[in-house]
Amino acid sequence: MPVLSEDSGLHETLALLTSQLRPDSNHKEEMGFLRDVFSERSLSYLMKIHEKLRHYERQSPTPVLHSAAGLVEDVIEELQTAPVNNEEKELLQLLSTPHLRAMLVVHDTVAQKNFDPALPPLPDNFDDDFDEESVKIVRLVKNKEPLGATIRRDEHTGAVIVARIMRGGAADRSGLVHVGDELREVNGITVLHKRPEEISQILAQSQGSITLKIIPAIKEEDRLKDSKVFMRALFCYNPKEDRAIPCQEAGLPFKRRHVLEVVSQDDPTWWQAKRVGDTNLRAGLIPSKQFQERRLNYRRTTGTLQNPRTLQKPL
Numbered sequence: 001m002p003v004l005s006e007d008s009g010l011h012e013t014l015a016l017l018t019s020q021l022r023p024d025s026n027h028k029e030e031m032g033f034l035r036d037v038f039s040e041r042s043l044s045y046l047m048k049i050h051e052k053l054r055h056y057e058r059q060s061p062t063p064v065l066h067s068a069a070g071l072v073e074d075v076i077e078e079l080q081t082a083p084v085n086n087e088e089k090e091l092l093q094l095l096s097t098p099h100l101r102a103m104l105v106v107h108d109t110v111a112q113k114n115f116d117p118a119l120p121p122l123p124d125n126f127d128d129d130f131d132e133e134s135v136k137i138v139r140l141v142k143n144k145e146p147l148g149a150t151i152r153r154d155e156h157t158g159a160v161i162v163a164r165i166m167r168g169g170a171a172d173r174s175g176l177v178h179v180g181d182e183l184r185e186v187n188g189i190t191v192l193h194k195r196p197e198e199i200s201q202i203l204a205q206s207q208g209s210i211t212l213k214i215i216p217a218i219k220e221e222d223r224l225k226d227s228k229v230f231m232r233a234l235f236c237y238n239p240k241e242d243r244a245i246p247c248q249e250a251g252l253p254f255k256r257r258h259v260l261e262v263v264s265q266d267d268p269t270w271w272q273a274k275r276v277g278d279t280n281l282r283a284g285l286i287p288s289k290q291f292q293e294r295r296l297n298y299r300r301t302t303g304t305l306q307n308p309r310t311l312q313k314p315l
Helices: 010-020 025-038 041-059 068-080 086-095 098-111 170-174 196-205 289-302
Strands: 136-142 149-153 160-165 182-186 208-215 229-233 259-264 270-275 284-287 312-314
Touching (some): 068 086, 068 098, 086 098, 149 196, 182 196, 284 289
Antiparallel strands (some): 136 208, 182 208, 259 270
16 A cells, blocks of 8 residues: 655545545445545545645744735725726726625735624623522524524423534534523523524524523533444435424435434434535434334334335445
8 A cells, every 4th residue: 555655635645545445345335435425526625625724824924914905995096096008907907806806805804813703792781580600691603504402391390491402503513502401581582481483583583693591401411422323315305394303494304325424313213414525514303213213114004105215224
């Protein structure tokens, strides 16, 4: 096997691994899956981007200007207020293109390190009804993406409880919201007497920063790293047609032969998974293998099963 030098990049290592894969009659599907993953063009692009960023970190270059966009505006103004020759006219057209001006704006943003979200100060009018140690104020930043959490009403206490955290969502990335936490306020709005549907609507309509008042769970479960499991789907699934799913918007649609990466099996009924090769980093809900098999068995007994297949097979 060829030896890589210390200067070899990740994409070169990936290409070498792909070339070393040999046909194996006992593991034909597994080898084919690895070859498809390693040969994915988007993965190669990610490796090259990673190397560029590492090279940038080692060099630590400093920007020559922090206001390149402003300098271009001054040059355009000078060119527009005086007679220009052909070269100056071409330069004026080039500097006026929206793509170049957008690139310069991005350059200034990075040069000024002005890319962190600006959070407003926390409000001072917090209620004093709770013990200071029992209340947690969480501020998250999200765009049009969902918060990545589902809620439920506790049957005994009536409290609004975080029922599920979707892997890769805004709540999961923050590491501040956990299953079992009690939700009290959303952006200063008390949710104690609101229905879960109303609360979900408030969360969905909130853009930019969102402030949550939370009573942490008394006993938080250890957040152990789940082993990644890859499975190939044996049927098509559309969460919008599944009346059993707890939240259709959180479901993950997939088609037959799609490769799924199961990232959480904490819920015995609804697993969390991502499609391999999908650019969306957030996980979605899929029926667990056991739950899908129970549904298939029920349909067999009732005679409503049209295509008797199980959920997926491990890779």
